[in-house]
Amino acid sequence: xxxxxxxxxxxxxxxxxxxxxxxxxxxxxxxxxxxxxxxxxxxxxxxxxxxxxxxxxxxxxxxxxxxxxxxxxxxxxxxxxxxxxxxxxxxxxxxxxxxxxxxxxxxxxxxxxxxxxxxxxxxxxxxxxxxxxxxxxxxxxxxxxxxxxxxxxxxxxxxxxxxxxxxxxxxxxxxxxxxxxxxxxxxxxxxxxxxxxxxxxxxxxxxxxxxxxxxxxxxxxxxxxxxxxxxxxxxxxxxxxxxxxxxxxxxxxxxxxxxxxxxxxxxxxxxxxxxxxxxxxxxxxx
Numbered sequence: 001x002x003x004x005x006x007x008x009x010x011x012x013x014x015x016x017x018x019x020x021x022x023x024x025x026x027x028x029x030x031x032x033x034x035x036x037x038x039x040x041x042x043x044x045x046x047x048x049x050x051x052x053x054x055x056x057x058x059x060x061x062x063x064x065x066x067x068x069x070x071x072x073x074x075x076x077x078x079x080x081x082x083x084x085x086x087x088x089x090x091x092x093x094x095x096x097x098x099x100x101x102x103x104x105x106x107x108x109x110x111x112x113x114x115x116x117x118x119x120x121x122x123x124x125x126x127x128x129x130x131x132x133x134x135x136x137x138x139x140x141x142x143x144x145x146x147x148x149x150x151x152x153x154x155x156x157x158x159x160x161x162x163x164x165x166x167x168x169x170x171x172x173x174x175x176x177x178x179x180x181x182x183x184x185x186x187x188x189x190x191x192x193x194x195x196x197x198x199x200x201x202x203x204x205x206x207x208x209x210x211x212x213x214x215x216x217x218x219x220x221x222x223x224x225x226x227x228x229x230x231x232x233x234x235x236x237x238x239x240x241x242x243x244x245x246x247x248x249x250x251x252x253x254x255x256x257x258x259x260x261x262x263x264x265x266x267x268x269x270x271x272x273x274x275x276x277x278x279x280x281x282x283x284x285x286x
Contacts, residue, residue, distance in 0.1 A: 129258075139159075158182070199221075232275070232277070237272070
């Protein structure tokens with residue numbers, strides 16, 4: 001499942017101008033998410049707090065064995081904010097019992113909205129790299145509302161995309177149908193989707209959690225296939241979980257690096273100027 005806490009904070013928080021953004025506050029996040037359904041407001045504020053915590057604390061909340069105890073820390077946060085005991089327990093129980101559903105609902109809400117903080121055009125790096133290659137079989141990991149998968153299909157690629165956000169995937173399917181494009185869509189989490197072996201001529205990893213996927217991606221690439229990836233550098237403004245210098249390349253040691261960039265650019269999520277890392281790497285052989 002795509003669990004990218006910082007991307008949603010960026011979408012909800014960053015200004016539109018292509019310049020570094022001020023650090024978000026709980027008040028600004030509340031204002032930005034005021035139109036969300038009540039449960040998603042609760043979840044968004046929890047996510048905002050969690051991204052401000054050290055990595056070792058964040059990991060506790062991801063471990064099912066220790067997460068219930070870890071939430072004692074968040075209970076204290078809510079109490080310090082003046083929440084009554086009953087409301088504290090209601091919110092913690094909501095997050096503990098419905099976290100995966102809330103995560104998917106939140107992505108559905110964001111990806112099908114008209115938020116100006118998401119790039120609705122295909123990723124520029126994907127376009128630049130893929131247009132020089134002969135179309136084949138393409139996989140869009142975490143396809144969202146389909147902006148990249150649809151572009152690939154328009155270029156003649158036999159394209160499949162998957163995402164757990166079912167309303168976003170349905171929007172992609174409808175858009176493709178209106179354009180008369182052949183696009184296979186699958187509603188699935190990362191852990192559920194079978195990428196296969198030596199199957200894809202192109203795999204796109206655009207603003208998704210790739211550390212846990214790298215080995216599967218390498219196996220799933222056909223000989224001569226290429227992985228195209230873009231994400232934030234760890235020094236990006238207000239982002240945790242970004243990549244250290246050259247880390248993205250190190251995830252795919254068996255591939256031949258065709259192109260690597262560590263540069264400033266306009267991020268697809270947040271749409272502000274930021275430090276980004278991009279990789280195009282090819283599997284040897286034909």
